[in-house]
Amino acid sequence: MADRITLTKSDRMSVALRSTFLQGSWNYERMQNGGWCYAMIPAIKRLYKTEEDRIAALKRHLEFFNTHPYVASPILGVTLALEEEKANGATVEDSAINGVKVGMMGPIAGVGDPVFWFTVRPILGALGASLAMTGNILGPILFFVLWNIIRFGFMWYTQEFGYKVGTEITKDLSGGLLGKITKGASILGMFVLGALVDRWVSVSFTPVVSKVTLAEGAYIDWASITGDAAGIQNAITQYASGLALTPEKVTTLQDNLNTLIPGFAGLILTLICCKLLKKNVSPIMIIVALFVIGIVFHVIGLM
């Protein structure tokens, strides 16, 4: 078959670049259909020369579609392979093409969400944010550059992979690999979330639980400290040797909670949020409520 029409590498690259806009016309009726069709246009132009073939192809690719925007790439790859077969005279029914699209989008979206939204983004985001909170410009730069390298690398190579293996990919991905990636991402994601909850959910109770008057000699006797540099040095030395700053040992509720494990209150708060969300309480409601609680508790001196 000398006159076989094939998609060139630049056709495939332009499909990959256009798939960046996959969600641009996201709508309540057919979700990502417009973006999908938009991405397929370079391939349709290459493969079909007659007006009616092109119309049929355009309509075929305006059907309902919705998945995670990055894992759409392997599905695009497979679809490109199928369309190429069809354009070269193989009997590939429209329903087969849509069947592959719809069949792949569900399970494969189940990979995209935990991997990208719940593992890579929180990790890179937390890394960037923790640098940024100290005013370091590297934070945002690191986040932006690493994210986009990972994203476009993933999109291009999985699309190529899909294109090469064609229909085989469906079998392959629904085999062990898909399950493993998802599980690995969930494990890493949960681990990181645990760490983030500990480090970044800040709940601090201020009520004083106990005030114990310390024995003389257990605290710094400020009357004997002189106001010059030597005095400051003396005070710091005493503090470093374990003497308390005040004659009374003040224990707040927070100190008590922290002896259980640091961040305990934040953990409880997070678990309560999980419960509420499971009961279909809107996250927006919870956020508003937390602000109200913050203000009220602060005013009554609890936080």
Next chain:
Amino acid sequence: MSVVSMILVIIVAFLAGMEGILDEFQFHQPLVACTLIGLVTGNLTAGIILGGTLQMMALGWANIGAAVAPDAALASVASAIILVLSGQGVKGVSTAIAVAIPLAVAGLFLTMICRTLAVPMVHFMDAAAEKGNMKAIEFWQLAAIAMQGLRIAIPAACLLVIPSEVVANFLNSMPAWLTDGMAIGGGMVVAVGYAMVINMMATAEVWPFFAIGFCLAAVSDLTLIALGAIGISIALVYLKLSEAAASGGGVGNGGTGDPLGDILDDYE
């Protein structure tokens, strides 16, 4: 603020709005959007710190199915503009965030309007497909994206034309108990984003990893990179061991012979 800065802010807002739906380059993430607005208005450091702080809250906000999270794009852009107009620099970060979160919630309404308006747009695409008019399909796709950009650019422009004294006076007139209380609330709001993510991923099998992560994070010597490395190692070890256990168990490793069915089972 100079006219050039204003135009640049609106461009950043437009990019953030586009990305709020596309979710590709991440211009709508606070870390990027706040930094860019800080950069174009000459408040780079304050912008970076604001971005980092807001990013921590927004880590779990994601566009998944029907789940609603506050609009990160509007939160980032609005809080950055408010911070710049208030002229308080780094000090104003927590107040700017407290003001921006209600706006982010309001932003959801704009998102819904845009997603509804996109329905007639894809009908125009249908009509164009009927005629084989690819240019028109491309036009409507790009028009839809531009509409999403305007969703954030227009509110940003509105915030910009409010005189900065009004913003500053408004922020200064807020009593300390209110701003402090909102800052405390802001510290807790982070939990909601994490809870959303946890609910998506949690199964009995992976809860222990959450506990390990939580306890290890209390060791303040461990940086996030170190924690990440530990997490990856644990995940790899676990996968390897469960694989070994499955093959060692011989027949009946839980598979039903229907790979897709097994995966669906795993999602329950």
